[in-house]
Amino acid sequence: MTNFSESELDDIRAESARAYELDRAHVFHSWSAQKQLTPMTISRAQGSRVYDGEGREYLDFSSQLVNTNIGHQHPKVVQAIKDQADILTTINPAHVNAARSEAARLVTERLPEGLDHVFFTNGGAEANEHAIRMARLYTGRHKVLSRYRSYHGGTNLTINVTGDPRRVPNDHGDSGVVHFFGPFLYRSEFAAQTEAEETERALHHLRRTIELEGPATIAAIVLETIPGTAGIMVPSPEYVQGVRALCDEFGIVYIADEVMAGFGRTGTWFAFEQAGIVPDIVTFAKGVNSGYVPLGGVVMNNAIYDRFADSPYPGGLTYSGHPLATASAVATINAMAEEGIVENAAKLGEEIVKPRLEKIMANSKHVGEVRGVGMFWAIELVEDKDSREPLAPYGGGSEAMTDIVGKLKAGGVLPFVNFNRLHIVPPLNITAEDLNAGLDVYEEVLTNADYS
The missing domain is CATH 3.90.1150.10 (Aspartate Aminotransferase, domain 1)
Structure with missing residues (x-):
């Protein structure tokens, strides 16, 4: 006070x-x-x-x-930004810098084994944009599925992936995005009376959407583990597990959007942990450094990383892994752990x-x-x-x-x-x-x- x-x-x-x-x-x-x-x-x-x-x-x-x-x-994060400014304020992302390297280590340490590489962005929308690009290049497919009542960003692609009314003025039906209904028992689209019914019927709806769209055309399912702005509708663990199983069955990349739910917001480092699953790609931003300096990122599994091991990834950002932003992430993650x-x-x-x-x-x-x-x-x-x-x-x-x-x-x-x-x-x-x-x-x- x-x-x-x-x-x-x-x-x-x-x-x-x-x-x-x-x-x-x-x-x-x-x-x-x-x-x-x-x-x-x-x-x-x-x-x-x-x-x-x-x-x-x-x-x-x-x-x-x-x-x-x-x-x-937070004094530790503010001081880290000041200290970093004295050493190195900005640098070409093609060069190694200590703050980015340490931030990448700290982020991946908090994720399951196999999610070992980070592409840093300037925020959550760019993270989802690049995650989808990676999934499309990895699979050779174009369509992306996302749920109604979701938010994934304000870029041209991610606003179309978004499932709330802000999408509508920007949506011309040519983005390759298909929306589906997710579980929300209080306002059930499936006439469900129990959480178990809602889960079962929502997963059946998603399976039918995949089948009717053609599994061989679908690159990724993008899912906020717990939808944030759209209403904080907490899914059952069985629903998240079911989405993971459908992705495995049809060779679809599971992108967990943890931009809002990640970095402790749900009481665990990442919300998907609570369902006991491992996504193929995790996107993050916001809580990674509490927004003190703009920062987001994409963490991909080793199979997707290997796709670009010897073939260049066709994407980049001037400020990817910006030293001031990643220094603030290092301080934030450390402070969250220590405190x-x-x-x-x-x-x-x-x-x-x-x-x-x-x-x-x-x-x-x-x-x-x-x-x-x-x-x-x-x-x-x-x-x-x-x-x-x-x-x-x-x-x-x-x-x-x-x-x-x-x-x-x-x-x-x-x-x-x-x-x-x-x-x-x-x-x-x-x-x-x-x-x-x-x-x-x-x-x-x-x-x-x-x-x-």
């Missing part, structure tokens, strides 16, 4: 007013109608807190875009978040379901529990959701909101005290909410 002096507040206000003025004059924002925006200014951040342009404090229950897994301004941050996420999720959200659901008229694991949870808001009608339409917002978000912010919490959902995704090293304080605000707002 930071207490600013009056002179510091004056400086923050002046600096933020200037920043806002320049933003509105010159900055083009993502996913937005530009003239309708009144963006929030963030002036400072520390630990699990951010401060707006007036110096007001908020508990960051969004981890921004679910990437500041180690919190804001037990992944274990903290698992413990707080099970002992605090789960029971608190279940209590809120029991006492709130508009909470239809809560679901998640680790520090990765979603609150499904509905018109009423019987109809399960979303409190905002899929792909849109509503006055009720706007009101709820406004009240959460007024209570000193910065939420993550998407359509009719609130996600509970604070930094993994948040204290139990701060976590409970934030959940107190959610409980107050959601228990008293009535939009009937």
